[in-house]
Amino acid sequence: MNCYLCEKEIDTIDIGAHRKLIDKCASRYMCRDCLSRELGWSREYLDGIIQMYRERGCMLFPPIKKEDL
Ligand SMILES: [Zn+2]
Secondary structure (H helix, E strand, O other): OEOOOOOOEOOHHHHHHHHHHOOOOOOOOOOHHHHHHHHOOOHHHHHHHHHHHHHOOOOOOOOOOHHHO
């Protein structure tokens, strides 16, 4: 699947972030670069928010693996 704005390939974290922050029922998604621009956030801030949700065990994101920490 690809970002509908810049057509970059997206991963499950991009999809989870879009569903969490934009639209839970979306059928097309943005990459994290476009998503942070859309929200008016820096990419670093967005990554921090995603990390927080993942640490809380949010089901929209893949579980944190040991190698991610
Ligand atoms: Zn994009």
